[in-house]
Amino acid sequence: MISIQNVTFGYRKHETVLNDFSLDFGQSGIYGLLGKNGTGKSTLLYLMMGLLRPQKGSVTVDGIDATLRRPEVLQEMFLVPEEYDLPAISLHQYVRAIKPFYPRFSENLLKQCLANFEMGTDINLGVLSMGQKKKVYMSVVLAANTRYLLMDEPTNGLDILSKSQFRKAIIDGMNDEKTIIVSTHQVHDVELLLDHVCIIERNKVLLNEPLIEKDQAINLEELFIKTVEKCTI
Amino acid sequence: MQFKDHKPIFLQIAELICDEILGGKYPEGERLPSVREYAAEVEVNVNTVVRSFEWLSQKDIIYNKRGMGYYTSLGAKETVRESLREAFFQETLPEFVGQMQKLGITVEEVEQAMK
Numbered sequence: 001m002i003s004i005q006n007v008t009f010g011y012r013k014h015e016t017v018l019n020d021f022s023l024d025f026g027q028s029g030i031y032g033l034l035g036k037n038g039t040g041k042s043t044l045l046y047l048m049m050g051l052l053r054p055q056k057g058s059v060t061v062d063g064i065d066a067t068l069r070r071p072e073v074l075q076e077m078f079l080v081p082e083e084y085d086l087p088a089i090s091l092h093q094y095v096r097a098i099k100p101f102y103p104r105f106s107e108n109l110l111k112q113c114l115a116n117f118e119m120g121t122d123i124n125l126g127v128l129s130m131g132q133k134k135k136v137y138m139s140v141v142l143a144a145n146t147r148y149l150l151m152d153e154p155t156n157g158l159d160i161l162s163k164s165q166f167r168k169a170i171i172d173g174m175n176d177e178k179t180i181i182v183s184t185h186q187v188h189d190v191e192l193l194l195d196h197v198c199i200i201e202r203n204k205v206l207l208n209e210p211l212i213e214k215d216q217a218i219n220l221e222e223l224f225i226k227t228v229e230k231c232t233i
Numbered sequence: 234m235q236f237k238d239h240k241p242i243f244l245q246i247a248e249l250i251c252d253e254i255l256g257g258k259y260p261e262g263e264r265l266p267s268v269r270e271y272a273a274e275v276e277v278n279v280n281t282v283v284r285s286f287e288w289l290s291q292k293d294i295i296y297n298k299r300g301m302g303y304y305t306s307l308g309a310k311e312t313v314r315e316s317l318r319e320a321f322f323q324e325t326l327p328e329f330v331g332q333m334q335k336l337g338i339t340v341e342e343v344e345q346a347m348k
Contacts, residue, residue, distance in 0.1 A: 167276040
């Protein structure tokens with residue numbers, strides 16, 4: 001469980017992004033973290049990883065303070081930022097370098113994910129296009145097999161076919177013990193994957209509930225717009 | 234796969250599986266893909282497919298062998314065909330007739346067009 005309790009955080013002195021903000025990710029499952037630009041979605045992910053420190057309040061992962069960045073916590077967490085660079089080495093070298101940090105790293109899952117993305121294994125990371133880079137990194141991340149996986153706008157920069165491959169990879173890489181948190185404003189790309197949706201806006205959690213269909217399909221975009229409008233009025 | 238807005242996704246997936254059974258993709262008595270495999274194929278949450286499979290087994294179209302997964306029931310094709318025929322007379326036809334009345338189209342005209 002990841003627990004964010006009464007967190008205040010800002011990048012500048014008198015401007016807070018989050019103010020006395022609380023949110024829990026209790027059960028395992030795939031969470032969609034939705035919110036307009038600048039509502040603090042990415043900030044939240046970095047706080048959970050312990051890469052940012054709350055000015056007030058606390059963030060804990062399985063009861064352990066995230067800012068301590070303890071190895072036993074970090075070996076079960078992976079963050080995929082919105083933008084990243086990969087070193088100009090081969091995939092094999094890269095995997096050899098990061099594998100020791102993730103005890104449940106699965107070579108099989110890596111192969112399967114790369115196959116889903118129609119990518120081979122004999123790749124040099126230095127010569128990839130942005131889309132290919134995303135596919136390879138996403139495969140490595142899923143193969144790391146951590147219990148917590150945080151992804152910031154993972155479908156940005158992917159074409160339609162790759163988005164579909166991405167969804168398949170997530171389903172293949174998911175199991176009952178994992179918690180995947182996907183921050184996005186591209187609601188359509190992931191809505192059918194989600195177990196749970198959190199909508200945040202101006203320091204508040206507007207909606208935080210499991211997605212269970214009743215007699216109608218859930219239109220997440222509509223739900224999002226309605227929820228945000230209700231709060232603005 | 235493209236889903237429509239007005240109907241629950243789990244039902245749309247169940248209907249898709251019905252179509253596939255009718256088309257012979259999953260022969261009677263044979264094993265269906267696992268929930269996870271099917272979820273990856275149609276790109277939806279695993280729990281949604283669980284609901285589709287449960288719905289289909291309530292209708293006796295598929296059945297669960299403990300620990301082995303789901304299988305197409307014997308007679309599943311007939312069951313599916315029956316329920317689709319029922320749906321045709323209860324939903325498709327009234328809508329069709331309604332359109333005919335609205336546009337003043339006669340049965341003869343339709344018969345002519347069908348030839």
